[in-house]
Amino acid sequence: MSGKLAVIGTGPGNPDQTTPEAAAAIAAASVFFGYGPYLDRLSLRPDQRRVASDNREELARAREALATAAGGEHVCVVSGGDPGVFAMAAAICEAIEAGPPAWRALDLSIVPGVTAMLAVAARAGAPLGHDFCAISLSDNLKPWPLIEARLRAVAGAGLVIALYNPISKARPWQLGTAFAILREVLPWNTPVIFGRAAGRPDEAIAVASLAEADAGRADMATCVIIGSPETRLIERPGLAPLVYSPRSAGSVS
CATH class of the missing domain: 3.40.1010.10 (Tetrapyrrole methylase, N-terminal domain)
Structure with missing residues (x-):
């Protein structure tokens, strides 16, 4: 057999x-x-x-x-x-x-499947409409200084960032530290999407600015998407805002 x-x-x-x-x-x-x-x-x-x-x-x-x-x-x-x-x-x-x-x-x-950042992005609008990357904040298999270096590099390059494994009982501090690093590089009004359990009955999708992003809103069931400097938020009366990244991008400064 x-x-x-x-x-x-x-x-x-x-x-x-x-x-x-x-x-x-x-x-x-x-x-x-x-x-x-x-x-x-x-x-x-x-x-x-x-x-x-x-x-x-x-x-x-x-x-x-x-x-x-x-x-x-x-x-x-x-x-x-x-x-x-x-x-x-x-x-x-x-x-x-x-x-x-x-x-x-x-x-x-x-066999390919639907990953969390795609489900969260679809709930929020189109934050992955332009160039993006995915980073795991878990340092079980890579050192934390490497994660910090990658966060600075991709934020500086203007990529939307999807964060996997953002926080756990053993790693309660890392997402807050990641936000602090990103505030050094990105505009503080950059949209941040907290997407917990997207598509499940206990789904919770929330949008905040990078200035107001609270790491306490996330757990291991959460995928966090941080926009680029060009990511926009469209307010809709009586509805959740749409977050999207335009299909075009400007020149590198």
Whole structure:
């Protein structure tokens, strides 16, 4: 029996945002590996088995999934959002690179999904309408000084910034520090979008200026989008404002 491995993302959490391709991969698999809350989003059949693990065990999870697939099983590795954006696709590739030759021969598919910044951006308007980047504020796998350097560089380059993993119990200070760094570079009226649980029943979308942005509004379910100097806010009577980045940009000063 020849094993297979699919790496999928379920989207931001709303079942309607799981792509048909990901749904087909879920239906075809027999064993599922992933962080428990992501596996909880799936409606599995009695013949489908789940193997849940902690969110900090990505590489161990990837190795176990690859070994299971190499043993002939049809495996699905589950992420939230898109599996290639701060998620399991990179861990799978890392494990394959360092693993046995048999893992390189596996039938592997990486299925794209809707990542959090896309869901948050759609709720707010079009803040990603021009050049943008995504940065994780977690320093588990990279040093904090590198994160600071990248924040200054992309803000100075005029990119809209989507921040993943903005805050946690172990890292309560980093988002506030990131805002302080960005205030050194960006206009203080730059729009900041706090998008929590976009598309889910507990969704909360809020917009503030960079001057007023409060790190306490975020948790690990929040994606924070910071505009560029050209990002605009359109007030609408009785409705939430629209935040958008114009399709054109000026010259570098």
